[in-house]
Amino acid sequence: MSRTAAALAVLVNGELRGAENRWIDGVASIEQAGPSEITYIQDEKHLSRLADCRAAAAFLPHRLADIVAAKTPDLTQILVEDPQAAFLTVLEIVRPQRPSCAPGVSPAAFVSESAQLGEGCYVGPTAVVGDDVVMGRNCQIHPGAVIQPGCVLGDDVVLHPHAVLYADVTLKNRVIIHAGAVIGADGFGYRLVNGALEKIPQRGTVILHDDVEIGAGATIDRAMIGATVVGAGTKIDNMVMIAHNCELGQHNVFASQVGLAGSCKTGDYVRLGGQVGVKDHVTMHTGSQVGAKGGVHRDIPPGETWIGYPATPEAEQKRLVFSLKRVPEMRDQLKALQKEVTRLSAELAAAPPPSSLRAAG
Amino acid sequence: MSRTAAALAVLVNGELRGAENRWIDGVASIEQAGPSEITYIQDEKHLSRLADCRAAAAFLPHRLADIVAAKTPDLTQILVEDPQAAFLTVLEIVRPQRPSCAPGVSPAAFVSESAQLGEGCYVGPTAVVGDDVVMGRNCQIHPGAVIQPGCVLGDDVVLHPHAVLYADVTLKNRVIIHAGAVIGADGFGYRLVNGALEKIPQRGTVILHDDVEIGAGATIDRAMIGATVVGAGTKIDNMVMIAHNCELGQHNVFASQVGLAGSCKTGDYVRLGGQVGVKDHVTMHTGSQVGAKGGVHRDIPPGETWIGYPATPEAEQKRLVFSLKRVPEMRDQLKALQKEVTRLSAELAAAPPPSSLRAAG
């Protein structure tokens, strides 16, 4: 791609300010954009990153036009409602997605005779589709992905290389499973019998609803009975662990390396930062959030943000952390105070008791 | 399955109380059981979950019969010694395990000519069995599992899809490796030579003893020399990391995302909660436990429970956390006290010294 700034302004229905004939041949972040590339300034938070910006042009909201012009007078501006959306539109032109794999089953794939594949599916070399699997249309099963018997997939499901579905798992439409993720392994349950751990059978399943995306190396264990459920539109990052019998709501976002113990529940729009850990049977209600590395062992009410280990409401935790930092100073103050009180106490003791004074008087 | 409560009571050798002809066609947890399903009440801790129980029947211990009858008069009771065991017996009938894969090597598997397989083994499509591998009877090597050369497997070993054994690893009888787990990758060891990191050869191995189970995506690294060892009956959850030269005892239970650095040791019956991290060369003695997210950097004596980061004995940590929560309040008290002492000090200074008073007297 190589287009003028003016042409891009037309493309995204934006308002051009500045040199309109500059050629744009690429897209990049504010810091990394070169002198023939376009970037975007989404909001006030981005302004501090403009210092060394060498970009030719930027998408930005109308309200920032003057501020940005003052900071970077040479930058050609394209004013739009949603700068990120405009940027992504151009990204699609500059860096188009690799074309999807052509439909068809590779001769080097292994597909059971009893499996049913919808139209337009791609099954790559060394992928394995087990007995009685049912798959909708236009699914992409990449090399090495394994679908054990009895799984049911909707339309437009994508399994990246080495994604693994254990038997009898259900994936609804447009679910994406990244490489090495494992859906439906046995929940972690044992009972101690005569000094040895006996496996509790895990006979439930996993259901991932529409538009769920699961990151590379994540694991979603099957329920003991019933189902481990991930609600529609929920996005789960790499190496997240969801234990058996969890039930997640819709549009959740879990960052990398989060771990949920068994039977946790979430409402909708719950957000967990990286490396958060959650105790079993905890419920995080709709709109609640937990900061990175938080350790949650109580239910979180709707809309609250909790942080810390053990996690508490954000304001409480911040007050706590602020106070804790002052503990060394408090120790010094306490010691000084002890000394002072000892001195006062001695001084007062040295004085004759007031009554005797008065008596003396 | 569909049987009367009375028939189930006979099956588990239990004592029936309540309606005996109710048809039971499923099993579920206390909260999820429907009006034709059976659940179980293991002990007093389960009683609080009975509020909205809609189950037709429940297994429970004799001692809880009256309490449960008072809470849920319509529930048919089957009184038994071990409610969970009775429940699992019925689970096996209601939700029988998928039949094991039929013995035989898939034509789409790759098995080296020098590998030796015992009777009754299943090797699925795209599984790879390397040179000189020796495998006992009735092993199940699922699609995509890779056994590198020289590995030795006992009887009844199960490798789920994409489990990987590096060369020369030993798995004893009934070991289960879940999907994507990696046994025997190189330990993480380097030496800094002329400013660059030089790999220290990792020439040891891994030995997993009888009845060990390793979760999906877990990694057990091979020793530098000698062996990384996991004792019989130990169960390790998903995404746990066991570094080189660790030696674990028997019947340990490690929850998900635990990480042990190199050369750690455990006794028997050690339990680690999710996301626990352990420093290298630490020993956790028999019966010790660490709460979720604990960070262990000292040896733990037998039978002790430690929590926190850094981890300390539970009682100590609880006292600490309790105190820390009061630090904001302590700051306020300290300030008030400083003010009061300043006031007292000023007041006392304003008074003539007792000696002068007396002199004046």
Add this chain to the structure above:
Amino acid sequence: MSRTAAALAVLVNGELRGAENRWIDGVASIEQAGPSEITYIQDEKHLSRLADCRAAAAFLPHRLADIVAAKTPDLTQILVEDPQAAFLTVLEIVRPQRPSCAPGVSPAAFVSESAQLGEGCYVGPTAVVGDDVVMGRNCQIHPGAVIQPGCVLGDDVVLHPHAVLYADVTLKNRVIIHAGAVIGADGFGYRLVNGALEKIPQRGTVILHDDVEIGAGATIDRAMIGATVVGAGTKIDNMVMIAHNCELGQHNVFASQVGLAGSCKTGDYVRLGGQVGVKDHVTMHTGSQVGAKGGVHRDIPPGETWIGYPATPEAEQKRLVFSLKRVPEMRDQLKALQKEVTRLSAELAAAPPPSSLRAAG
């Protein structure tokens, strides 16, 4: 191998002290070496481990000869500059590496017709090499490894079983990727549009420079635009997560289960302990270190060591932790002090004000 201590001394150009004809047939750590094995004592820190040492011989530095002789008089000494290096030399003889796989493409591998392989490459059974992949010389692509289209590999690259490279990833010379690691999965980016999470296209790539090693099950996500970069010689342990657009310097060492959020940067020789988590857009400058389980959310200056959650400079954190441990005691002191001040205050109040005293006088 079986050689005399004297022969080993010649081999490593060391100075023999003690019995020279003892036969050595193995190598082991100080604690595990048996009576016909050799070990090594690198420095003073190893001396405490000599108590029960049964080794026949040890490599050690000249300066420790007398101390070690006093502690373990029967131990044959071989004095060298670098005991570990001598030990590794012998290790190579005692436990030689398995021979590399013979060059050649397995008939059970799947290699695209458009892929270009250099001389001497091994491609194992069930490995997949996609369209337009370019591979240098002497690469080893183990069973089940998947290289998606458009990837470029240098010379001597090793992909262990089930390593996955998404499309268009670049690996320079001598890169090693362990089993199940995933390079180039989509970065975790979404925008909320009309209440649903819309995937932000991840069109960048990943570049791993010379001599990078990536542990089993680790994930390095592709950049949104531009590249996620790992500098030459950097070593990354199992299950580490590097999010999109991170740029790591050279010779970094990240222990297991570390997680870096998006757009982090590191200088050279940065070291992170196990389970460290780093906030997005944080820079850790050259020579900085973070202790295990640290949570980093601010830039770390060059050469500093930070610990804790939230992480702060080591000395500050140690002072803090030391102080925090004293909080329970401080509470007691504070209470005692409050009591004492109350007493003093009451006593002073009971006394007539000094002025009235004087007036009385």
